[in-house]
Amino acid sequence: CCNKCVPGYRLVQECTASGQRSTCMPCPSRQFQETINYSTTCRTCSICKTQQRRLSRQPCNKTKDTVCRCRDGFYKSVIDSTKYQCLRCKSCELNEEEIQKCTPEKNTVCACKQDYYRNNKKCEICTKCVHTLTPVVVMGKSAIQLKLRVLGKKDGTQSTYNLVIGVAAAAVVLLLLVAFGTHVATKRCTKKKFQKPSPSAEAPPDPSEEILIPDEESSFDISVQVATISPVCEFGQLNKLPDCIPLEIKISDLIYSVLDLVPVSQVKQLVRSLGVRDTEIEQVELDNRSCREAHYQMLRAW
Numbered sequence: 001c002c003n004k005c006v007p008g009y010r011l012v013q014e015c016t017a018s019g020q021r022s023t024c025m026p027c028p029s030r031q032f033q034e035t036i037n038y039s040t041t042c043r044t045c046s047i048c049k050t051q052q053r054r055l056s057r058q059p060c061n062k063t064k065d066t067v068c069r070c071r072d073g074f075y076k077s078v079i080d081s082t083k084y085q086c087l088r089c090k091s092c093e094l095n096e097e098e099i100q101k102c103t104p105e106k107n108t109v110c111a112c113k114q115d116y117y118r119n120n121k122k123c124e125i126c127t128k129c130v131h132t133l134t135p136v137v138v139m140g141k142s143a144i145q146l147k148l149r150v151l152g153k154k155d156g157t158q159s160t161y162n163l164v165i166g167v168a169a170a171a172v173v174l175l176l177l178v179a180f181g182t183h184v185a186t187k188r189c190t191k192k193k194f195q196k197p198s199p200s201a202e203a204p205p206d207p208s209e210e211i212l213i214p215d216e217e218s219s220f221d222i223s224v225q226v227a228t229i230s231p232v233c234e235f236g237q238l239n240k241l242p243d244c245i246p247l248e249i250k251i252s253d254l255i256y257s258v259l260d261l262v263p264v265s266q267v268k269q270l271v272r273s274l275g276v277r278d279t280e281i282e283q284v285e286l287d288n289r290s291c292r293e294a295h296y297q298m299l300r301a302w
Contacts, residue, residue: 004036008062011040027062034063053086069104076105095123166262167270173257255299259292271298 002015005024010033013023027033027042034043045060048068058067070076070086077087089102092110100109112123262270271281280301288294 004038005033006036007033009033010042011038014038030060032060032062032065034065071104073102074104075102075107077107093123095125166258166266169261170258173261174254177254251300252296255296258299259295264291264295267295267298271295271302274299274302276302 002020002022005011005022009024009026011022012025015022030045031042032045033039042062043065046066046068048054048056048066050071053071053074054068055071056066057069058064060066073089074086075089076084078084087107090108090110092098092108095113095116096110097113098108099111100106102108112118115126116123117126118124259267268281272278276298281298284297284301285294288297
């Protein structure tokens with residue numbers, strides 16, 4: 001069995017007898033042979049053609065073919081296992097930024113800038129941001145605490161600001177109405193207190209008052225107990241201020257004032273934040289075709 005020629009050589013003559021070696025010669029200039037072989041010819045070196053946008057990265061030698069690469073500004077696009085073409089590198093478009101530069105082996109990699117998203121191969125600015133609003137109103141001693149939490153992009157949207165302003169304004173209006181109603185009711189109750197007729201004057205019995213008549217045997221120990229007093233005012237001793245319930249506040253006017261301040265698209269979110277259940281909201285929408293009337297009934301349910 002004759003031996004093979006080593007890489008970089010070609011066969012000139014096979015061995016003629018056992019124990020002898022074949023005659024091999026080195027490949028001529030610009031030819032190569034990569035493997036051990038019985039071939040009588042060497043392979044011609046490849047040429048990096050400039051018209052194909054190629055440059056030589058490694059020159060040809062007797063054991064390896066020429067290694068070509070795409071010239072600057074172009075990248076390698078594989079056609080099949082043995083062929084490829086050099087294509088021009090991609091340039092990032094408007095609203096895109098380059099995250100990987102183009103190389104002879106890979107194309108440019110672009111991504112949308114911050115606050116942009118890809119839609120149909122184009123980067124468009126984000127217009128919808130996720131946000132939640134949780135108002136918590138606590139009434140007590142003429143004070144309102146409003147807690148707001150907004151989640152979303154740092155630039156936000158105008159609708160978020162409108163909702164925040166609307167809820168804050170509604171809380172302020174509610175505080176003013178309650179304070180004004182309490183003041184008016186207190187003033188009226190105080191005035192009625194000083195205008196109340198003396199016990200000796202005859203006056204028709206008040207149906208809202210229930211008086212316990214003392215026992216006849218206790219002629220010297222007469223006590224009068226008032227079980228129920230007028231629902232508007234409760235009179236105590238002269239040195240105590242009356243405790244009054246402001247009935248002058250109209251809930252309907254208050255609700256309409258809130259609806260005027262809160263954007264229509266944000267009413268449902270406000271109502272949910274106040275604790276109204278989705279089932280109640282859906283039932284109100286079914287019962288009322290008018291959008292404003294439905295929003296009114298939602299707030300009234302709260």
